[in-house]
Amino acid sequence: MKLLKSSITVLLLGLFIFGLGQTVEAQDRKEAVQTYNSAREMVQSGDYQKAIDQFKKAIEVGSQLGPQGKDIVERAEGKLPEVYRQIALDEYRAFKQNQTISNLDATIDAFRETKDVADEYDNSQVSNQANGVINQLLYSKSIIQYKQQNFQDALTTLDEVIANDSNYAKAYYQKGIVLKKIDGTDLSRSIDLFDQAIEVGQKTNDNQIVSRANNAARDELVYRGATAIEEKNFSRAKELLNRALKYDSSSADAHYRLAQAYNKTQDWQQAVDHSEEALGLETGGRTDKAKIYFELGTAYQGLGQKENACGAYNNAAYGNFKSPAEHQMEYELECGNTTG
Numbered sequence: 001m002k003l004l005k006s007s008i009t010v011l012l013l014g015l016f017i018f019g020l021g022q023t024v025e026a027q028d029r030k031e032a033v034q035t036y037n038s039a040r041e042m043v044q045s046g047d048y049q050k051a052i053d054q055f056k057k058a059i060e061v062g063s064q065l066g067p068q069g070k071d072i073v074e075r076a077e078g079k080l081p082e083v084y085r086q087i088a089l090d091e092y093r094a095f096k097q098n099q100t101i102s103n104l105d106a107t108i109d110a111f112r113e114t115k116d117v118a119d120e121y122d123n124s125q126v127s128n129q130a131n132g133v134i135n136q137l138l139y140s141k142s143i144i145q146y147k148q149q150n151f152q153d154a155l156t157t158l159d160e161v162i163a164n165d166s167n168y169a170k171a172y173y174q175k176g177i178v179l180k181k182i183d184g185t186d187l188s189r190s191i192d193l194f195d196q197a198i199e200v201g202q203k204t205n206d207n208q209i210v211s212r213a214n215n216a217a218r219d220e221l222v223y224r225g226a227t228a229i230e231e232k233n234f235s236r237a238k239e240l241l242n243r244a245l246k247y248d249s250s251s252a253d254a255h256y257r258l259a260q261a262y263n264k265t266q267d268w269q270q271a272v273d274h275s276e277e278a279l280g281l282e283t284g285g286r287t288d289k290a291k292i293y294f295e296l297g298t299a300y301q302g303l304g305q306k307e308n309a310c311g312a313y314n315n316a317a318y319g320n321f322k323s324p325a326e327h328q329m330e331y332e333l334e335c336g337n338t339t340g
Contacts, residue, residue: 028061028064028065028069029065029068029069029072031061032058032061032062032065032069032072033072035054035057035058035061036054036055036058036062036072036075036076038054039051039052039054039055039058039076039079040079042054043079043083043086048083048086048087048090049087051083052080052083052084055076055079055080055083056076056080058072058073058076059072059073059076059077062076077121078121078123080117080121081114081117081118081121081123081126081127082126084110084113084114084117084118085111085114085118085126085129085130087110087113087114088107088110088111088113088114088130088133091103091106091107091110092107092110092133092137094106094107095107099144101141101144101145104137104140104141104144105141107137108134108137108138108141111130111133111134111137112130112134114126114130115127115130115131115134118130131164131165134164135161135164135165135168138157138158138160138161138164139157139158139161139168139170139171139174141157142154142157142158142161142171142174142178143174145157146174146177146178146181149181151178151181151182152182154174154178155175155178155179155182158171158174158175158178159175162175166200167200167203167204168200169197169200169201169204169206169209169210169213170197170206170209172193172194172196172197172200172213173193173194173197173201173209173212173213173216175193176189176190176191176192176193176194176197176213176216177190177216179193180220187220187221187224190216190217190220191217191220191221194213194214194216194217194220195213195217197209197210197212197213198210198213198214198217201213214247214248215247215248217244217247218244218247218248218251218254221240221241221243221244221247221254222240222241222244222251222253222254222257224240225237225238225240225241225244225254225257225258225261226257228240228261229257229260229261229264232264234261234264234265237257237260237261238258238261238262241254241257241258241261242258245258250281251281252277252278252279252281252282252283252292253278255274255275255277255278255281256274256275256278256282256291256292256295258270258271258274259271259272259274259275259278259292259295259296259299260295262274262299263295263298263299263302266302268299268300268302268303269299269303271295271296271298271299271302272296272299272300272303275292275293275295275296275299275312276296278292278295279292279293279296286318286319287318287319289315290315290316290317290318290319290320290321290322290325291316291320291321293312293313293315293316293321293325294312294313294316294321294324294325296312296316297309297310297311297312297313297316297325297328300312301328301332301333306333306335309328309333309335310329310333310335313325313326313328313329313333313335314329314335317329
């Protein structure tokens, strides 16, 4: 009898403990749910930091519940990256109101934290979005640094962009622009970077940056070619200007400068060819074309083609080229017509 009573007591105690366990477990789940809901309300009211704390608490309590708290844990973990993203967006809005480097750095840091949290909780969508924004912001930072003439800082920032995303074509282009400012004598470094911008831009279908990089390389080579002509280094000028045409075969200025260089070395037919190319491509008015006609006249004169030379000089007799063209027609060729 005593044994029976003892067995019943143990059974009742076991049932009590089991029921108590269920009650505690239910209370813990209720706490996890309430904490999660509280966090959502805080998000809606814009109290993001407290919301983060509550979501983390919900994850902690839910994790202790095991399978019973799995749904709470998953939901809270899904919300956390979004809250961090919202904080980062608020930082971005503050930067737009006051575009300083310090505000931009705060925005970048906020998006980096967003990416870290998204990676921690396997949210690839938010992570990829944050990473893309980080690169855009870093690029914007380099532009601000460039405008402030902090060229070395701009290069460092652009290197960070490229390290983060080797397919960010604009970074290569901008780095080439910055290097031109830092070291105007080192042509190869800038051109190499423009080439990289073109290559990456073509691979990523960034046609705008491909065009900008081609134009930048062309303009730099034409400028260097014109400088070489002034320095009477005509072979170097031809080399640079022919390279410019590889970036833009329709550059009227490159063809005009080549006509100049070939006239200087008495390569008359080459000068004629490039002058005619330049005239066909030039979209400006009579002032822009006068200098080209003057080179064409010089080339025809060198070839001994008087009639063609007189016609070209006649078209060149305008603006700054009026007097030299008329001089050639009247005193050198005796064209018999000095009017423009």
